[in-house]
Amino acid sequence: MSTDSVKRAESTPDEPMPFAELGMKQDEYDRVKEILGRRPTGSELAIYSVMWSEHCSYKSSKVHLRQFATKAPKSEALLVGMGENAGVVDIGDGWAATFKIESHNHPSYVEPHQGAATGVGGIVRDIMSMGARPIAVMDSLRFGAADAVDTRRVLPGVVEGISHYGNCLGLPNIGGEVVFDPCYIGNPLVNALCVGLLRKDQIKLATAPGPGNKVVLFGASTGPDGIGGASVLASATFEDESHAKRPAVQVGDPFMEKLLIECCLELYAADVVVGIQDLGAAGVSCATTELAAKGTGGMSVDLNLVPLRDPSLRPEEILMSESQERMMAVVRPDDIPAFMAICQKWDVPATVIGEVTDTGRLVMTWDGEVIVDIPPGTAADDGPVYERPYHEPAGQAALNADTPDRLERPGDLGATLLRLLGSPNLASREWVTSQYDRYVRSNTVLAQPADAGMLRVSESMAGAEPTTRGIALATDGNGRYAKLDPYAGAQLALAEAYRNVAVTGARPLAVTNCLNFGSPEDPEVMWQFAEAVRGLADACRALGVPVTGGNVSFYNQTGSTAVNPTPVVGVLGVIDDVARRVGSGFTAEGLRVALLGETREEFGGSEWAHVVHGHLGGLPPVADLEAEQALAAVMVEAARRGLVEGSHDLSDGGLGVALAEACLARGVGATVTVTGDPFTALFSESAARALVAVRPEAFEEFAALCAEHDVPCYGLGTTGGASLVVEGVLEVPVAELRDKHAATLPALFG
Amino acid sequence: MSAARVGIVTFPGTLDDQDAARAVHLVGAQAVPLWHADHDLKGVDAVFLPGGFSYGDYLRCGAISRFAPLMEELIPAARAGLPVLGTCNGFQILCEAHLLPGALTRNASLHYVCRDQRVRIEQTGTAWTSAFTPGQEITLPIKHGEGRYVASAETLAELEAGDRVVVRYVGGNPNGSMNDIAGIRNEAGNVVGLMPHPEHAVEELVGAPSTDGLGFFTSILKKLVNA
Numbered sequence: 001m002s003t004d005s006v007k008r009a010e011s012t013p014d015e016p017m018p019f020a021e022l023g024m025k026q027d028e029y030d031r032v033k034e035i036l037g038r039r040p041t042g043s044e045l046a047i048y049s050v051m052w053s054e055h056c057s058y059k060s061s062k063v064h065l066r067q068f069a070t071k072a073p074k075s076e077a078l079l080v081g082m083g084e085n086a087g088v089v090d091i092g093d094g095w096a097a098t099f100k101i102e103s104h105n106h107p108s109y110v111e112p113h114q115g116a117a118t119g120v121g122g123i124v125r126d127i128m129s130m131g132a133r134p135i136a137v138m139d140s141l142r143f144g145a146a147d148a149v150d151t152r153r154v155l156p157g158v159v160e161g162i163s164h165y166g167n168c169l170g171l172p173n174i175g176g177e178v179v180f181d182p183c184y185i186g187n188p189l190v191n192a193l194c195v196g197l198l199r200k201d202q203i204k205l206a207t208a209p210g211p212g213n214k215v216v217l218f219g220a221s222t223g224p225d226g227i228g229g230a231s232v233l234a235s236a237t238f239e240d241e242s243h244a245k246r247p248a249v250q251v252g253d254p255f256m257e258k259l260l261i262e263c264c265l266e267l268y269a270a271d272v273v274v275g276i277q278d279l280g281a282a283g284v285s286c287a288t289t290e291l292a293a294k295g296t297g298g299m300s301v302d303l304n305l306v307p308l309r310d311p312s313l314r315p316e317e318i319l320m321s322e323s324q325e326r327m328m329a330v331v332r333p334d335d336i337p338a339f340m341a342i343c344q345k346w347d348v349p350a351t352v353i354g355e356v357t358d359t360g361r362l363v364m365t366w367d368g369e370v371i372v373d374i375p376p377g378t379a380a381d382d383g384p385v386y387e388r389p390y391h392e393p394a395g396q397a398a399l400n401a402d403t404p405d406r407l408e409r410p411g412d413l414g415a416t417l418l419r420l421l422g423s424p425n426l427a428s429r430e431w432v433t434s435q436y437d438r439y440v441r442s443n444t445v446l447a448q449p450a451d452a453g454m455l456r457v458s459e460s461m462a463g464a465e466p467t468t469r470g471i472a473l474a475t476d477g478n479g480r481y482a483k484l485d486p487y488a489g490a491q492l493a494l495a496e497a498y499r500n501v502a503v504t505g506a507r508p509l510a511v512t513n514c515l516n517f518g519s520p521e522d523p524e525v526m527w528q529f530a531e532a533v534r535g536l537a538d539a540c541r542a543l544g545v546p547v548t549g550g551n552v553s554f555y556n557q558t559g560s561t562a563v564n565p566t567p568v569v570g571v572l573g574v575i576d577d578v579a580r581r582v583g584s585g586f587t588a589e590g591l592r593v594a595l596l597g598e599t600r601e602e603f604g605g606s607e608w609a610h611v612v613h614g615h616l617g618g619l620p621p622v623a624d625l626e627a628e629q630a631l632a633a634v635m636v637e638a639a640r641r642g643l644v645e646g647s648h649d650l651s652d653g654g655l656g657v658a659l660a661e662a663c664l665a666r667g668v669g670a671t672v673t674v675t676g677d678p679f680t681a682l683f684s685e686s687a688a689r690a691l692v693a694v695r696p697e698a699f700e701e702f703a704a705l706c707a708e709h710d711v712p713c714y715g716l717g718t719t720g721g722a723s724l725v726v727e728g729v730l731e732v733p734v735a736e737l738r739d740k741h742a743a744t745l746p747a748l749f750g
Numbered sequence: 751m752s753a754a755r756v757g758i759v760t761f762p763g764t765l766d767d768q769d770a771a772r773a774v775h776l777v778g779a780q781a782v783p784l785w786h787a788d789h790d791l792k793g794v795d796a797v798f799l800p801g802g803f804s805y806g807d808y809l810r811c812g813a814i815s816r817f818a819p820l821m822e823e824l825i826p827a828a829r830a831g832l833p834v835l836g837t838c839n840g841f842q843i844l845c846e847a848h849l850l851p852g853a854l855t856r857n858a859s860l861h862y863v864c865r866d867q868r869v870r871i872e873q874t875g876t877a878w879t880s881a882f883t884p885g886q887e888i889t890l891p892i893k894h895g896e897g898r899y900v901a902s903a904e905t906l907a908e909l910e911a912g913d914r915v916v917v918r919y920v921g922g923n924p925n926g927s928m929n930d931i932a933g934i935r936n937e938a939g940n941v942v943g944l945m946p947h948p949e950h951a952v953e954e955l956v957g958a959p960s961t962d963g964l965g966f967f968t969s970i971l972k973k974l975v976n977a
Contacts, residue, residue: 160861160862163861163862164862164895167803167862167893167895168763168803168806168807169765170765170766170802253806254803254806255762255763255803255805255806255807255808256806258762258763258765258803259762259763346762347762433864434861434863434864434865435861435862435863435864436862436864437862437864437893438864439769439864439891439893439947439950439957439958440765440766440769440893440950441768441769442768442769442772442949442950442953442956442957443956444956444957445955445956456955456956578955579955
């Protein structure tokens with residue numbers, strides 16, 4: 001088997017290359033030939049095909065995503081924006097937080113446990129590569145109908161994968177979402193978020209400057225896992241059957257990742273890292289091209305030096321392997337001994353595989369022959385850009401016209417509340433969250449089922465002064481809303497995450513997003529995407545929170561049926577004194593209960609329409625961003641002044657479900673009165689609302705604060721007793737609420 | 751008087767070492783980091799073996815860690831009376847090292863479980879539980895996939911007859927442990943292993959909604975200061 005070297009490529013210009021099997025279009029292949037002035041070698045083709053893939057190049061989404069930059073609000077907090085491994089935000093007192101959410105949808109369907117586990121591993125390495133210590137994870141999960149047979153295969157595996165990997169890493173899992181909808185049956189969504197903490201002056205970037213500096217690959221060895229297209233390449237080009245069937249899903253080793261975390265932090269502290277990049281999608285191809293492109297511009301690599309788990313791997317496979325738990329660092333030659341000593345201390349294998357050059361070329365050799373010789377920027381940055389055609393879906397007008405007005409309203413609202421509370425989307429998540437360690441590292445202030453996860457900022461790093469600060473994080477998304485109106489749906493996702501952060505007392509600062517859509521080649525899907533991005537960018541500007549990074553996941557569909565467009569939005573906030581945090585439940589008897597915000601009759605896409613009537617139609621609730629901003633201002637100030645004992649965001653299931661959840665937190669009941677149509681009052685899903693519990697003596701000051709911000713504040717009643725009572729409407733013992741709420745997921749998943 | 755020095759061991763894959771150090775520090779003792787690869791106990795007055803997944807729990811939880819160089823020092827020291835507390839993975843390591851009898855196996859539910867668990871302090875005569883009252887019920891977090899305590903009938907009988915069950919689950923056994931055992935001690939009472947995590951229940955602001963774990967740390971501090 002001969003190696004397809006550059007020399008050979010030059011002498012065999014017409015040899016057919018399997019670019020189509022690698023997912024590359026004819027015109028894309030022609031462009032590679034134009035860039036190189038010859039046909040690419042097999043290894044070069046491997047690099048371009050993965051780097052120009054939708055996943056790595058954002059070729060269909062780029063033209064839309066630009067709005068996150070052009071419409072970005074002014075933010076003094078933003079230290080590193082989009083385009084790096086993760087965004088970095090200034091949280092005060094010299095501290096910075098870095099966070100990002102990313103999808104691992106398809107692998108999690110094929111092999112739920114490993115797919116979800118490596119999704120966590122990948123996002124954690126992104127955070128590590130910014131120079132931060134990862135401090136928590138969250139997961140936003142979507143599955144098919146809860147009682148579908150395949151959901152029983154996928155969900156337990158996904159939860160177990162997240163549980164095993166995250167727990168083993170020692171990262172608390174502080175929240176997220178679990179949503180069921182039949183549209184996700186053949187295409188679950190597994191979006192993993194990680195947040196890290198670092199000193200503001202210790203940010204690391206993915207760059208390879210300084211000719212002569214060494215390129216070090218460290219962590220796990222490279223194996224044949226996660227090679228999607230390369231196997232096609234290998235068998236098509238070299239007719240080697242033994243390489244034909246490789247597992248396409250990566251296999252994770254959280255133990256190695258834990259060692260990598262501690263090892264990297266010690267390397268950073270010793271200041272022996274010039275630039276660093278994690279190896280995720282596209283493995284060595286991505287790390288070398290991106291590092292070189294952002295540095296001096298050149299790099300030489302001897303691929304024979306890459307430590308292999310399987311010695312029979314071909315260079316094309318080494319380049320495309322997505323073996324987990326690997327990092328690549330650029331290190332000054334003088335620092336190599338210190339670098340290696342730290343790796344050895346942590347039992348992390350490390351190998352110098354190349355060095356930075358000033359040639360402007362990425363050159364790789366194999367068995368002494370040059371097999372790659374490309375300008376790295378052409379692979380990393382100059383991928384194709386598509387202006388995909390898009391138009392409103394044919395059925396969109398009819399969908400919007402089919403409003404929930406025609407649906408029969410319930411007579412017994414107590415029964416409706418219990419039905420909603422026990423429905424899979426609103427039932428207790430404890431079956432899932434009890435499999436995650438939420439306590440490790442001892443900084444968890446709030447975790448599920450709180451509205452947002454909250455962590456105390458307390459890391460013992462050199463030069464750090466004590467701080468009272470904390471950070472809060474929430475992720476939200478509603479595919480039904482986005483299906484009805486992707487522009488508003490994306491805004492509502494942001495508004496909910498923003499509100500969830502604010503009700504804990506934290507000031508929302510920045511945004512990450514994971515945009516889960518069907519095929520971009522379908523103009524109707526592309527319209528949903530374009531609208532969602534436009535909506536999100538506009539809302540970020542209105543709320544003053546910039547997008548710091550994220551991920552686009554296309555091709556979430558089964559056959560020609562796409563999932564509901566599902567923009568998942570994560571918001572990070574900061575609270576100046578973490579001891580002032582506000583939980584989401586009724587903490588004591590005798591507190592005044594109030595509803596903040598306006599309630600309209602809004603049932604389009606609601607949980608009630610979904611659960612009771614299986615209906616999806618009309619329009620989602622209005623996204624009133626001014627009202628959201630005012631509400632957040634009230635909640636943050638109220639927490640600062642210590643006025644509020646508990647506050648809970650109103651969303652799916654409306655006030656009725658929020659009241660029930662607030663009662664369930666500590667088993668404290670409440671008696672309240674609602675005005676107007678009780679069904680609308682209890683189950684409408686109008687946004688920009690929150691439920692609060694206030695000490696009676698503080699209520700006047702709180703109401704004045706609301707008035708100051710033009711936030712409507714309606715006194716509803718008082719906490720206390722063993723039941724939730726809505727005067728003249730319903731009375732349900734808290735114990736019954738609990739039973740209903742707790743029973744659903746264990747009954748479904750054992 | 752110099753502060754009591756409590757060693758906190760870190761193996762590759764140990765996770766709760768910082769948490770344990772923080773708890774030790776909170777009660778006024780000094781936390782001394784001990785590294786698995788060193789033959790050195792640094793002259794500490796007591797040792798805390800924290801939880802985690804040392805060596806990835808590969809082979810069997812704690813099975814590789816027990817052979818660490820540090821353990822070659824710790825095992826004889828513990829036999830000679832050095833106070834040692836192992837929680838979660840630390841308990842598993844103590845069993846693998848035969849400092850405590852029995853074994854911790856996969857939870858009966860086959861799931862990892864993280865929850866706030868009611869437990870009863872059965873024995874207050876150990877180095878680590880003297881601050882409690884006999885029969886006192888407290889809440890501590892548990893978080894493990896392999897915490898189901900098993901032992902032979904003879905061993906169980908010995909443990910019960912010798913008052914060596916230190917902590918027992920109440921209000922529901924979370925993992926299928928025999929006799930609802932959450933923690934045990936050696937005959938001398940200086941070595942204690944338990945699955946719950948007292949170090950996660952020491953502050954109002956974070957961790958479990960209780961500070962019931964503090965007693966384990968005040969117990970050892972009192973013992974060391976009075977020694």
